[in-house]
Amino acid sequence: MNAKQRVMSVINHEKPDRMPCFGANSTVTYEQMEKVQAFWPEGHEKAEAMAKQAMAAYTVLGFDAVRVPFCQTFEAEALGCKIKPGGTEGIPGIAHPPPYKLDDTPTFPDDFLSRGRIPELLKAVRILKKELGDEVAIVGGIIGPFTIAGSLVDTVPLLKATFKAPDKIRPFLEVGMKAGAALGKALVDAGADIISCEDMTASPDLIAPKTYREFEMEYQRRQFEGICVPRILHICGNVDAIVEYMGKTGAEILSLEPKANVQLAREKCGPRIIMMGGVDTATTLFMKDAETVRMGCEESIAKGIQILAPGCAVAPGTPLENLFAMVEVAKSH
Amino acid sequence: MKTLNDYSKIFRRYDLETEKAGAAKTVSTDPVLQKIAQFVVNGDEEGILPAVQEALKTKSPLDVINGALIAGMNEVSRLWDEGVYFLPQVILSSDAMNVGIAECEKAMGKAMSRKAKVVTHTAEGDIHDIGQVIVNALLNANGFEVINLGADVPVDKVVSAVKEHRPVMVTGTALMTTTMTAFPKIAHQLKLAGIEIPFVCGGGAVSEEYVTSFELGIWGKEASQAPGMAEDALSGDNWQTMRGKWNG
Numbered sequence: 394m395n396a397k398q399r400v401m402s403v404i405n406h407e408k409p410d411r412m413p414c415f416g417a418n419s420t421v422t423y424e425q426m427e428k429v430q431a432f433w434p435e436g437h438e439k440a441e442a443m444a445k446q447a448m449a450a451y452t453v454l455g456f457d458a459v460r461v462p463f464c465q466t467f468e469a470e471a472l473g474c475k476i477k478p479g480g481t482e483g484i485p486g487i488a489h490p491p492p493y494k495l496d497d498t499p500t501f502p503d504d505f506l507s508r509g510r511i512p513e514l515l516k517a518v519r520i521l522k523k524e525l526g527d528e529v530a531i532v533g534g535i536i537g538p539f540t541i542a543g544s545l546v547d548t549v550p551l552l553k554a555t556f557k558a559p560d561k562i563r564p565f566l567e568v569g570m571k572a573g574a575a576l577g578k579a580l581v582d583a584g585a586d587i588i589s590c591e592d593m594t595a596s597p598d599l600i601a602p603k604t605y606r607e608f609e610m611e612y613q614r615r616q617f618e619g620i621c622v623p624r625i626l627h628i629c630g631n632v633d634a635i636v637e638y639m640g641k642t643g644a645e646i647l648s649l650e651p652k653a654n655v656q657l658a659r660e661k662c663g664p665r666i667i668m669m670g671g672v673d674t675a676t677t678l679f680m681k682d683a684e685t686v687r688m689g690c691e692e693s694i695a696k697g698i699q700i701l702a703p704g705c706a707v708a709p710g711t712p713l714e715n716l717f718a719m720v721e722v723a724k725s726h
Numbered sequence: 727m728k729t730l731n732d733y734s735k736i737f738r739r740y741d742l743e744t745e746k747a748g749a750a751k752t753v754s755t756d757p758v759l760q761k762i763a764q765f766v767v768n769g770d771e772e773g774i775l776p777a778v779q780e781a782l783k784t785k786s787p788l789d790v791i792n793g794a795l796i797a798g799m800n801e802v803s804r805l806w807d808e809g810v811y812f813l814p815q816v817i818l819s820s821d822a823m824n825v826g827i828a829e830c831e832k833a834m835g836k837a838m839s840r841k842a843k844v845v846t847h848t849a850e851g852d853i854h855d856i857g858q859v860i861v862n863a864l865l866n867a868n869g870f871e872v873i874n875l876g877a878d879v880p881v882d883k884v885v886s887a888v889k890e891h892r893p894v895m896v897t898g899t900a901l902m903t904t905t906m907t908a909f910p911k912i913a914h915q916l917k918l919a920g921i922e923i924p925f926v927c928g929g930g931a932v933s934e935e936y937v938t939s940f941e942l943g944i945w946g947k948e949a950s951q952a953p954g955m956a957e958d959a960l961s962g963d964n965w966q967t968m969r970g971k972w973n974g
Contacts, residue, residue, distance in 0.1 A: 477878075483851050483905075486878070549859065552814040553821075556769065598930070599856055601812035630930065675906075675931035708931075710907070 396457035397586065400530040403667060403699055404587075404623045404645060412699070414723035415450065415458035415532070417589045417627045417648035417669055418706035419484075424713045425449035433481050433709075437464055440516035447521060451529045453713070455720040458530035458587065461517050462510075463706075465591060468536050468572040469544035471508035472499070482709065491547045495554055495561050499545055499568045506579050514576075515583045522584025530587055532625070533580030537592025538612040539600070541569030548594060555604045562608065570612040577620045589625040589648070590616065591706075595635075602634040610638040617643040625669065629705055637661035650704035651677075651689065655696040669700040671719060679708040683718035690722040701726075748810035753797040762790060762826060766798030767805075769818025771825045778829045787830035791838060795826040799867035806860070807950055813856060820863030827866075840871035842960045843893040844952075847875035847884050848929075849900040849908045857899040857929045860949035868953035881908050885915045888923070895959040896923060897952065901930040910940040917941055924965040926955055934973055944969045 394402070394410040402409040426432050429452070431445035443461050450456040464484040470476050473492040479485045493499050502508065506515070521531050542565035543551045554562050577588045594600070595609050617624050626644035628635070631652040639647055640662030647662065649655060649670040658668060672678050672689035690701055701723045707716070750767040754760045758781045765774035781790050802819040805811040831837050844865050848858045862872045873891050875883060888896055896916075900906035909927045916925065927937045928946030937945035942965050946952065951972065958968050 479851065486851060548856070549817060552856075553818055555814045556818060597812070599813050601814060604814075676933040676935070680933055680935055706902075 395527075396451065396529040397527065400457050400700075401586070406667075412694070412701055412723045412726040413457040414671075414701040414720050415456040415530070416460055416703050416707065417532070417625045417646075418534075418591060418703065419460065419463035420450045420454065420456065420703060420707045420716070421446050421463050422707060422709050422711050422713070422716070423482075425453050428453050433463075433483070434478055434485070437462065437479065437485050438510055438513060440513040440520060443513065443517035444520035444524070447517065448525060451525060454716050456716075457723075458532050459521055459525065460532035460534060460589065461521070462514055462534055465536050465540065465593065466544075467509060467511055467514055468541050468569070468576055471502070471505050471511055472541070472545060472568065472572055474544050476509075487544045489547070491545055493545045493565070495546050495550055495558070498564055501568050501571045505572065505575055511576065511579070515579055518580055518583035518585055526584060531585050532587045532589050533577065533583075533585030535573040535577045535580070535588055535590050535616075536569070537573060537590050537595055537609070537626075537628075538566045538569035538616055539609045540592050540594040541572055542566050543594040545569070548599070551594075552599060555600055555608070559604070559608065566608060566612045570616045574616045574619055577616070581620060581622050585622065587623050587625060587646075588617075588620050589627060590644075591627045593629050596628050596630040597632060597634045598630040602638075605635040606638050610642060613639075613642040627705070633657055640666050646700065648702060649698075651693060652704075655693065655698060659697050667699050668697055669702045670698050670704055671701045672704060674703045674705045674707050674711070678703055678715050678719075679711045681715070683714045686715045686718040687722050690719055694722070694726055746809050748805060748808055750798075750801045750805060753801055754793055756793065758785065759790065759794040759797075762794035763798030763801065766795055766819050766823050766826070767801055769802075769815055769822050771818070771822040774822045774826050775829060778826045782830065782833050787833045788838075791827060791830050795823045795830070796867045796869070799823045799863065803864055803867065803950060813860070816863060817859055820859070820866070823863070823867065837871075841869045842956070843871045843873055843891050844956050844959075845873040845875065845884070845887050845891055845893045845896040847879040847887075847896075847898055848877040849898055849902075849905040850878055850880045851908075852878060852900050852902050852905040852929075857901065857949055858897070861897055861899065861928075861946075861952045864949060864953050865956055868956070870953070870956050881911045881915060884912050885919065888916060888921055889919065894923065895926060895956050897926045897928070897946065899929040900927070900932055906932050906936065909937065909943065913940045913942040922965065924955070924959050924963075924968050926952070938969060938973055941965075945973050947972075 399409045431442040435442035436446040447459040475488040477486045477488040625646040627648035636658040646667045925942040926946045934945040937943040
């Protein structure tokens with residue numbers, strides 16, 4: 394079984410030769426950049442460098458899928474947000490001020506897919522498809538409606554509005570939904586086998602579970618609706634309070650941080666959903682040694698994880714040995 | 727035939743045990759102060775202003791601040807700790823409290839006297855100033871003057887703010903692993919400048935092991951620890967003592 398077959402067999406609820414291991418989020422690190430001689434900021438901006446860095450997940454780490462992009466700003470930039478460059482060490486962020494105020498009506502541009510760095514992202518996927526398409530699964534990343542809405546009006550005003558003027562957030566969620574959906578479809582057309590949606594701002598650490606249930610769940614479902622490949626939903630933090638609703642968005646796979654309760658997620662979501670996760674990217678993968686990583690992975694697998702993965706985006710300073718340790722554990726299951 | 731007008735008890739879902747119910751307690755027996763405290767609890771920054779203006783006709787600004795505004799915020803803090811309130815509610819309540827405090831300060835003709843200054847910031851590159859919002863609100867409610875540097879703050883700016891304001895404590899928040907590497911740089915520069923103040927770091931990505939690996943660093947597990955830590959710093963505890971007390 395090659396890497397791609399392994400990933401697809403788990404998603405199809407078949408038995409793989411062993412557990413697959415890959416990231417729902419970025420797995421790029423400085424050491425991998427050195428190995429493949431492709432660096433930031435080019436990896437966020439140019440298709441060739443982006444594809445090279447993504448490939449490192451397979452060629453250097455031995456992960457079963459490769460993923461682009463490595464930041465959370467592609468949709469936001471195309472919708473009019475200013476980008477704050479991340480330089481050689483960091484990832485691009487959203488600059489202030491945001492393009493909209495809460496009372497504005499945001500628009501979804503017709504030429505969305507040709508704006509900002511989206512053409513380079515799509516080109517990177519085409520390169521990956523051509524180079525590795527038969528052996529390894531290609532994961533295309535999109536951003537969830539709530540997180541995009543947060544970029545458009547700034548997070549704090551958006552959070553306040555969830556209680557004060559919840560109807561005002563709907564037009565922004567609508568645009569966020571459309572943006573992620575359009576990008577997702579384009580990534581699939583370019584060759585992505587899986588779409589992974591990061592929706593950081595929808596975490597119960599930030600919004601009330603009620604807001605997820607009454608607003609975001611439906612927009613997320615609509616964002617996923619038109620995407621015809623398997624879908625991963627990643628929300629950071631402890632998602633116990635919303636995991637049931639995450640399972641109702643249409644996602645085949647939920648990517649959970651170790652803070653979240655996998656057993657509870659299984660109970661709430663039933664047997665259809667595939668659970669993905671492993672070790673905490675900050676406190677374990679970045680800070681600790683390979684042995685601690687192995688123990689953390691084993692613990693997560695014992696709780697019911699079916700795809701081994703870093704819990705969230707990998708810190709770029711994470712040592713290679715720790716990522717190798719994850720693959721080692723996956724190989725033994 | 728008996729008709730039913732209220733369906734609320736029939737269609738209520740009992741399977742949402744993950745969302746906790748709870749209500750704010752009464753904080754004052756004085757109805758005027760209680761009304762203001764309730765505006766804080768409800769996070770109503772529009773409603774609170776006329777209520778405070780009305781109260782100031784009969785009460786001293788300090789009574790309104792301590793007996794209603796801060797008492798209300800403490801109640802919000804309790805509901806947050808118990809998992810009843812979520813972040814948006816804490817932000818709204820904090821804003822309402824600040825509207826009230828500003829009005830009281832106007833009546834006093836001066837800023838409310840504060841125990842000491844605390845400089846707070848969110849690490850460079852980190853757009854999530856969320857944890858910091860709570861830290862600010864709680865420090866404010868406990869009588870500290872917060873020098874709020876906001877989100878995405880470069881190392882140099884933190885250091886120069888500390889030099890300028892001479893706080894008893896400085897805090898840093900980071901939600902992303904990619905950004906917390908700014909903390910040891912800040913600690914190093916403060917040391918170089920001869921400023922040995924407690925530097926409390928916390929947030930999603932930040933671990934105890936990481937923060938205690940550099941000098942001045944004290945790991946903040948929860949935002950709710952911030953007022954207690956600031957009190958310790960104010961009483962003269964140095965960073966070593968505070969680390970011993972609050973960390974492993």
